[in-house]
Amino acid sequence: MSDLKGWKDIPIGGVIDKPATAREYKTGEWRIQRPIIDREKCTNCMQCWLYCPDMAIGGGLDGKKMKLGEVNLDYCKGCGVCAAVCPVNAIEMKSESEFI
Amino acid sequence: MPVKLTVTGAAAVAHAMRQINPDVVAAYPITPQTPIVEYYAGFVSDGIVDTVMVPVESEHSAMSAVVGSAASGARTMTATAANGLALMSEIVYIAASYRLPIVMPIVNRALSGPINIHCDHSDAMMVRDSGWIQFFTENHQEAYDFTIMATKLAEKENVLLPAMVNLDGFITSHGVESFEMLDDEVVREFVGSWNPKYSLLNTKNPVTYGPLDLFDYYFEHHRQQEEAMKNAYKELPGVFEEFEKISGRRYDFLDLYKVDDADYLMVVLNSTASTAKYVVDQLREEGHKVGLVKPQVFTPFPKKEFQQVLNGRKGVVVLDRAMSFGKEAPLYSLVKSSLYEVASRPSLGSYIYGLGGRDTTPEMIREAFEDALQGNLIADEQRYLGLRE
Ligand code: SF4
Ligand code: SF4
Numbered sequence: 001m002s003d004l005k006g007w008k009d010i011p012i013g014g015v016i017d018k019p020a021t022a023r024e025y026k027t028g029e030w031r032i033q034r035p036i037i038d039r040e041k042c043t044n045c046m047q048c049w050l051y052c053p054d055m056a057i058g059g060g061l062d063g064k065k066m067k068l069g070e071v072n073l074d075y076c077k078g079c080g081v082c083a084a085v086c087p088v089n090a091i092e093m094k095s096e097s098e099f100i
Numbered sequence: 101m102p103v104k105l106t107v108t109g110a111a112a113v114a115h116a117m118r119q120i121n122p123d124v125v126a127a128y129p130i131t132p133q134t135p136i137v138e139y140y141a142g143f144v145s146d147g148i149v150d151t152v153m154v155p156v157e158s159e160h161s162a163m164s165a166v167v168g169s170a171a172s173g174a175r176t177m178t179a180t181a182a183n184g185l186a187l188m189s190e191i192v193y194i195a196a197s198y199r200l201p202i203v204m205p206i207v208n209r210a211l212s213g214p215i216n217i218h219c220d221h222s223d224a225m226m227v228r229d230s231g232w233i234q235f236f237t238e239n240h241q242e243a244y245d246f247t248i249m250a251t252k253l254a255e256k257e258n259v260l261l262p263a264m265v266n267l268d269g270f271i272t273s274h275g276v277e278s279f280e281m282l283d284d285e286v287v288r289e290f291v292g293s294w295n296p297k298y299s300l301l302n303t304k305n306p307v308t309y310g311p312l313d314l315f316d317y318y319f320e321h322h323r324q325q326e327e328a329m330k331n332a333y334k335e336l337p338g339v340f341e342e343f344e345k346i347s348g349r350r351y352d353f354l355d356l357y358k359v360d361d362a363d364y365l366m367v368v369l370n371s372t373a374s375t376a377k378y379v380v381d382q383l384r385e386e387g388h389k390v391g392l393v394k395p396q397v398f399t400p401f402p403k404k405e406f407q408q409v410l411n412g413r414k415g416v417v418v419l420d421r422a423m424s425f426g427k428e429a430p431l432y433s434l435v436k437s438s439l440y441e442v443a444s445r446p447s448l449g450s451y452i453y454g455l456g457g458r459d460t461t462p463e464m465i466r467e468a469f470e471d472a473l474q475g476n477l478i479a480d481e482q483r484y485l486g487l488r489e
Contacts, residue, residue: 010321013260
């Protein structure tokens, strides 16, 4: 939270003084585990992309086929849903402490 | 020219509201506040004010509507009492946190239960930590004057906090007494127009009110509220001064009655101060150096002023019209803690009086003074005036 503003620098009353979306609110800060995808095992079935509750997994059409993209760690909150739904166990949830 | 009106306190407050002419009043009638809302509804239906009056179905809705209205940028008022305030309380905190300068007369009444509709201060004390500025008033004149001053203070850019103006249920609200009403234009000019920085209706500069404010900013917003209270404390002398210019009436944080040479002081809020002044006069005639301190501003608590006036006195008795079960009475505990570091602490006594409208006689007030005069005060003992043993 060190990059957040102090009490003298924010609008009073919790007012958000410009049009905005929750995109600026990086929910990934809550995460204690992150998904690591083994690209060798991945079949691009897109189950993880479909089920991620935070739409944190990128990907889309690559030519005629779907292709898995990167995990956006600004929003991935480490719930592990992607790892649970992956039919080929290509996703491993690793502790954040490993990446400090 | 100011005129003398002989009316109820509720009418006096309604007249202050009429002269302020808020854009919106959303209110639910509750005894003993009802006549304020009734009088005001009369002004609205007679076209005397151009306020939008919202008759809601409960006080929770009243405060919710008021928050919405104030967030939209409208100058907004309501009024309530006792259980109505309790029902509002969830939104009362929100109004303060959103920094909406709503003004709300509170006609003080006991909180149930058992059911009671008469005066005490348990309602005001229940919300003393909600972030609202709190004024207490002795009579019609003060209830009228403080409603006007509250509007001025609440809307100051460095304050922006809601304000409650407390007056005693039935005693002030329903009792008939004379007060001086200022000219409409004078009041209108004094309160000026309200130009909110953020308005939900300003489509050119859209804002969001009430977003989620979790562990990352909630703390900072509360720190801002504390700063606003400090600013309110700093701005009040200026408001008192300006009000004196239009009215000739000089107010301060504490109303001091015969305190200059007094060895023994009583501290009491609202209408009971009148009875206490009468007793002070009696005791003075008998040669006792006694005086009275009546706080007009309770939040922000005028700690420094208390220290100045109470330091070096022989004895101080504090009367509370509310209990804080299992703890010291609300006014007493604050007065006592304010004296922690004064050079010469007086002996202190805590007295509970008048709960649920129990009549408070000069004899009862005298009893507390006599304890002080006889050196019979115990700081950690809570005593009761007019309670049957
Ligand atoms: S761990 Fe949860 S939030 Fe993160 S990518 Fe997987 S499904 Fe999405
Ligand atoms: S669910 Fe597993 S296999 Fe399917 S796209 Fe995601 S990582 Fe690849």
